[in-house]
Amino acid sequence: MDLFEYQGKQLFGRYDIPVSPGEAVTTVDGAVEAAERVGFPVVVKAQVQVGGRGKAGGIKLAANAEECRTHATAILGMDIKGHVVEIVWIERASNIAEEYYASFTLDRSAKRHLGMLSAQGGVEIETVASDSPDAIAKVWIDPVDGLTEDVAREWVAAARLDPAAEDGAVDILLKLYRAYVDGDCDLVEINPLILTPDGKVHALDAKVSLDNNAGFRHEWQEYEATQERDDREQAAHEADLQYVGLDGSVGIIANGAGLAMSTLDVVNQVGGSAANFLDVGGGADATKFVNALSIIDHDPRVRSIFINIFGGITRGEEVANGIVAALGQIDIKSPIVIRLDGTNADEGLAILEPHLGDQLQVAPTMLDAARKAVGLANR
Amino acid sequence: MSIFVDEHTKVVYQGLTGSQGKYYGGLNRAYGTQVVAGTNPKKAGSLVDGVQVFATVTDAVNATGADASCIFIPAPGVRDAVIEAAEGGVSFIVCITEGVPAHDEAWFYNKLKRDFPGVRLLGPNCPGIISPGKCNIGITAGHIAKSAVPGEHNVGIVSRSGTLTYQALYELQQQGIGVTTCVGIGGDPVPGTSFIDCLEAFEADPETHAVMMIGEIGGSAEEEAAEFIRTRMQKPVAAYVAGQTAPAGKKMGHAGAIVSGGKGTAVAKMEALRDAGVRVGANPTEAGELMVEIIKDR
Numbered sequence: 271m272d273l274f275e276y277q278g279k280q281l282f283g284r285y286d287i288p289v290s291p292g293e294a295v296t297t298v299d300g301a302v303e304a305a306e307r308v309g310f311p312v313v314v315k316a317q318v319q320v321g322g323r324g325k326a327g328g329i330k331l332a333a334n335a336e337e338c339r340t341h342a343t344a345i346l347g348m349d350i351k352g353h354v355v356e357i358v359w360i361e362r363a364s365n366i367a368e369e370y371y372a373s374f375t376l377d378r379s380a381k382r383h384l385g386m387l388s389a390q391g392g393v394e395i396e397t398v399a400s401d402s403p404d405a406i407a408k409v410w411i412d413p414v415d416g417l418t419e420d421v422a423r424e425w426v427a428a429a430r431l432d433p434a435a436e437d438g439a440v441d442i443l444l445k446l447y448r449a450y451v452d453g454d455c456d457l458v459e460i461n462p463l464i465l466t467p468d469g470k471v472h473a474l475d476a477k478v479s480l481d482n483n484a485g486f487r488h489e490w491q492e493y494e495a496t497q498e499r500d501d502r503e504q505a506a507h508e509a510d511l512q513y514v515g516l517d518g519s520v521g522i523i524a525n526g527a528g529l530a531m532s533t534l535d536v537v538n539q540v541g542g543s544a545a546n547f548l549d550v551g552g553g554a555d556a557t558k559f560v561n562a563l564s565i566i567d568h569d570p571r572v573r574s575i576f577i578n579i580f581g582g583i584t585r586g587e588e589v590a591n592g593i594v595a596a597l598g599q600i601d602i603k604s605p606i607v608i609r610l611d612g613t614n615a616d617e618g619l620a621i622l623e624p625h626l627g628d629q630l631q632v633a634p635t636m637l638d639a640a641r642k643a644v645g646l647a648n649r
Numbered sequence: 650m651s652i653f654v655d656e657h658t659k660v661v662y663q664g665l666t667g668s669q670g671k672y673y674g675g676l677n678r679a680y681g682t683q684v685v686a687g688t689n690p691k692k693a694g695s696l697v698d699g700v701q702v703f704a705t706v707t708d709a710v711n712a713t714g715a716d717a718s719c720i721f722i723p724a725p726g727v728r729d730a731v732i733e734a735a736e737g738g739v740s741f742i743v744c745i746t747e748g749v750p751a752h753d754e755a756w757f758y759n760k761l762k763r764d765f766p767g768v769r770l771l772g773p774n775c776p777g778i779i780s781p782g783k784c785n786i787g788i789t790a791g792h793i794a795k796s797a798v799p800g801e802h803n804v805g806i807v808s809r810s811g812t813l814t815y816q817a818l819y820e821l822q823q824q825g826i827g828v829t830t831c832v833g834i835g836g837d838p839v840p841g842t843s844f845i846d847c848l849e850a851f852e853a854d855p856e857t858h859a860v861m862m863i864g865e866i867g868g869s870a871e872e873e874a875a876e877f878i879r880t881r882m883q884k885p886v887a888a889y890v891a892g893q894t895a896p897a898g899k900k901m902g903h904a905g906a907i908v909s910g911g912k913g914t915a916v917a918k919m920e921a922l923r924d925a926g927v928r929v930g931a932n933p934t935e936a937g938e939l940m941v942e943i944i945k946d947r
Contacts, residue, residue, distance in 0.1 A: 378867075378869070413755045414756060454750055456751065481904075483904060484751075484753075486724065526902075527811075527812075527902025527903045528808075528813040528814075528836070529933075530901070530902060532932060535892070535931070547899075580812050582811075583788060611816070611819070
C-alpha cells in the first residue's frame with residue numbers, strides 16, 4: 271500500500287525525522303488558509319502516487335496568498351499521468367544547499383535490508399544507478415542486528431556528503447531505519463534529503479510503501495481510506511478477492527495466483543487480452559463465485575469470461591456446484607468459458623453439462639478455453 | 650529416493666487444533682505421513698483424531714522424536730512459531746501460513762541461518778512438500794502425484810506457485826511419470842528454501858533424472874537458479890515462468906509476485922533460463938510437454 275507524501279511525512283514526524291511544517295488540504299480556500307498558518311513562502315505540492323509531479327506542473331512555489339490561490343486552483347483537479355489531484359500539501363519553502371537521496375528497502379536476493387544513500391539526490395535514483403553507480407553508497411543490514419550508529423557513520427562517510435551534513439544524516443538514517451522496521455514498510459525513500467545553508471539536514475519528500483501483510487499490527491484505516499483504487503478494485507477489495515484491474519476484454523477467474531497469472535499469459539498468447547487478474551482462492555463457496563462474477567461482469571471492458579479451475583483437494587464437482595449455484599443467484603451478461611481439470615474433473619463437467627449453451631461453455635484445456643473466450647470477446 | 654522428507658519423517662503440527670491444521674493434518678495422516686503430534690499451549694494433553702497435543706514443540710519432540718514441523722498458525726504468530734520449532738529441535742520446518750509480514754520473514758530467515766544452521770525452513774505461504782508414496786506435508790492433494798519408480802526416469806518438481814504445481818503433478822501422472830519429491834517454495838519475498846537449495850538436492854539425488862521448475866514474476870530467484878543450472882547441474886531442467894503479461898508495480902496475488910523498477914519480469918527470467926540450457930515453455934502445458942519429451946528421450 272503506497273502512501274501519499276503528506277502521510278509519509280506524518281509517519282516520519284512520529285519518528286522525529288525533521289520535515290517542513292505543512293498541511294494537507296482539498297480546497298483552494300483551504301490551501302490559502304493553510305499557507306497563512308504555515309508562513310510564506312510556501313510550496314504547493316500535488317498529492318498523487320506517481321512520479322514526475324514536478325515536470326507535470328504539480329509542484330509550485332508561492333510567495334504570497336494570491337500566488338498560492340493561483341497554484342492551488344491550477345493543481346487541484348489536475349490530471350497527472352491518469353491520477354487526478356484531490357489533495358495538495360502546503361509546506362513552508364526550504365532553502366536548499368545540497369540535495370541527497372536516502373532509502374531503505376528489502377533486498378530479496380540478499381535476504382537483508384538494503385540502505386541506499388547518495389550525494390546525487392533530487393533526480394530519479396534509477397538514473398543515478400545507471401549513469402554513475404559509484405555515486406550510491408549501499409549498506410546491507412541483517413534484520414537481527416539492525417542498523418547500528420557505527421555502521422551508519424561509515425555508510426554516510428562512504429557517500430561523501432558535505433561534511434556539514436554528516437551528523438544530521440546519521441541521525442536521520444537511524445530514525446528512518448526505525449520508521450522502516452517498526453512501520454513494516456516495503457520502502458521508505460527521501461528524495462531529496464536536503465542540507466540547508468544553515469547546516470540542517472531534513473526530508474523534503476517522503477515516499478513510503480507499506481506491507482499489507484502487516485496490517486494486523488497497525489492502525490492503517492486512515493491510509494486504507496485514501497487508497498487510489500478504481501471502482502472494480504474497490505469492489506474486489508471489499509469482497510476480499512485478490513484482484514488487479516487490467517485493460518483487456520476477457521474477464522479472468524482462476525483458483526490460485528500462479529494459475530491466474532498463467533491464464534493471463536495464455537489469453538495473450540492466443541491473441542486476446544485480459545480485463546483483470548482474479549484469484550478466487552481454494553474452496554468452492556458459491557458466494558466467492560457470485561462476488562467474482564459480478565465484479566467482472568460489471569466491468570464495461572469485459573466481453574467474455576474465462577473461468578480456469580484446477581481441482582486439488584477442492585474437487586471438480588464441488589467447484590462445479592459452486593459455479594452453478596452462483597449462476598442461479600445472478601445474471602451474467604458476458605458468455606462464460608470454463609476449463610475444469612484435476613481432481614474429479616469429469617464429475618464436475620457432468621454437473622455443468624445440463625447448463626451448457628451459448629452463455630456457458632466448457633473447453634478441455636487451458637489453450638482451448640482461452641481461444642474460445644478470446645473468440646467470444648472479439649465477436 | 651526423495652529430498653528433504655521421506656517415510657521416516659515424523660511431523661509435529663503447530664496449530665493442529667485449528668480448523669486448517671486439523672483438516673490438512675488429517676489428510677496428511679491419511680496419506681501415510683507420520684503425523685506424530687500437535688501443539689497448542691492451551692490444549693496440552695488433548696487428542697485431535699487420536700494425535701497427542703503438546704504444549705510446545707520441545708515437549709512434542711521429547712515425547713515422539715518428531716524431526717519436522719508443519720505450521721498452520723495464523724500470520725501474527727508465525728514469527729514465534731518458527732523460532733519455537735527450531736528451538737524445539739526439529740530440522741525441517743514447513744510453514745503453510747499466508748500473509749506473514751516481510752519484515753518477520755527477513756528476521757527469522759537470518760535468525761535461523763545464524764543460530765540454527767542445521768534447520769531448513771520451507772515457506773511461508775507455500776503448499777508444502779510431497780515425496781509421493783512416502784510423505785505429504787501441507788495442502789497438496791496426494792492422489793494427483795505418482796510415486797517415483799526405482800530404475801525408471803523420475804522427475805523432481807520445485808515451484809513458487811501452488812495450483813501450477815498441482816497441475817504439473819497431475820500432467821506427469823497422466824503421462825505415467827513418477828515424481829521423487831515436489832517442493833512448493835512459496836510466493837513470498839523471503840522464502841526459507843530457494844530454487845537453488847532444491848536444484849542442488851535434486852542434482853544429488855540418484856533417483857531424480859530431471860527437474861521441472863515453475864517460477865513467476867518478482868525478485869531474481871529464477872535468474873540465480875539459472876546461473877546455478879548453467880554452472881553446477883548436469884540433469885535436464887524444464888521450466889515455466891508465470892506472469893509474462895503482468896503489469897508493472899502490481900502484486901499479482903502473491904506478496905513476492907511484483908515487477909518493480911523494470912526488474913523481475915518473466916521475459917528476463919525466461920531468457921536467463923534458456924541461456925542456461927533450460928527448456929522453457931510458453932505456458933504450463935507446453936512446459937509439461939517439454940518435461941515429457943525430456944523423459945521419453947532418455
